[in-house]
Amino acid sequence: MLKLLIFFSLLSISQNILCETPIVLENGKDNYEIGLNLKFFEDKSGKLTIDDVNDPKWASKFIKSKKKVSNFGFSDSTFWVKFTVINNSNNSFWFVNQDASITEKIDFFKKNKDHWDKISTGTDRSFRTRDIEDKGFIFYIKPEKKVTYFLKIQSTMPIVNLSISSPKYLMPKRTWGNLIAGLFFGLIISFFLLNIFIFVSTRNLSYLYYSLYVI
Numbered sequence: 001m002l003k004l005l006i007f008f009s010l011l012s013i014s015q016n017i018l019c020e021t022p023i024v025l026e027n028g029k030d031n032y033e034i035g036l037n038l039k040f041f042e043d044k045s046g047k048l049t050i051d052d053v054n055d056p057k058w059a060s061k062f063i064k065s066k067k068k069v070s071n072f073g074f075s076d077s078t079f080w081v082k083f084t085v086i087n088n089s090n091n092s093f094w095f096v097n098q099d100a101s102i103t104e105k106i107d108f109f110k111k112n113k114d115h116w117d118k119i120s121t122g123t124d125r126s127f128r129t130r131d132i133e134d135k136g137f138i139f140y141i142k143p144e145k146k147v148t149y150f151l152k153i154q155s156t157m158p159i160v161n162l163s164i165s166s167p168k169y170l171m172p173k174r175t176w177g178n179l180i181a182g183l184f185f186g187l188i189i190s191f192f193l194l195n196i197f198i199f200v201s202t203r204n205l206s207y208l209y210y211s212l213y214v215i
Contacts, residue, residue, distance in 0.1 A: 025085060025086065025094065026088050027090055031163060031166070034162050035068035035070065036065055036068060040062060040160075046154070069159065071159050074156060079158050086146045095139065097139075097164070099163065103158070104155045105124055106151060191214050196208075
């Protein structure tokens with residue numbers, strides 16, 4: 001009976017390891033939604049390091065994602081995200097995009113020879129900590145053949161919405177998004193200034209209240 005339990009335990013672990021699906025970057029495709037290629041581990045203690053979770057003994061703890069966008073609800077846990085990239089394209093560098101702008105703390109780990117390079121950013125940290133200045137979180141990668149990356153996410157409401165894009169795809173999209181955002185905020189500022197001007201002219205408090213509401 002004990003041998004049978006050990007056998008099924010080892011079988012479950014091996015299946016979990018083998019079910020990892022790498023993201024294969026190829027010529028002719030510039031954007032990849034990688035939600036179904038991710039593996040997650042919930043660290044309830046919040047004390048594990050990149051060396052801990054990269055240790056082979058933790059491999060069975062990572063669970064394969066079943067959703068394109070993962071929402072873990074309200075949580076005090078730290079969530080580790082793991083994914084593997086195989087670069088078969090002619091592009092030497094790509095961008096990993098975490099399109100969840102409410103993430104409070106996010107650390108991105110990429111292997112550099114015998115150590116891990118870490119980029120720490122998030123809404124609780126300075127905007128200057130971002131690898132690329134954007135409303136989301138974009139990380140520069142230069143995958144050579146097969147590379148594994150990790151994300152460490154700490155947020156009141158952890159959401160993981162990851163994609164990998166080439167510069168050809170990402171830059172025009174971000175330019176258009178920034179243009180739309182600029183027009184929106186320009187319109188808001190115009191409403192604010194207009195109502196402030198009317199308030200100064202008429203001394204009608206309703207225009208002041210409306211200005212504050214717009215802001």
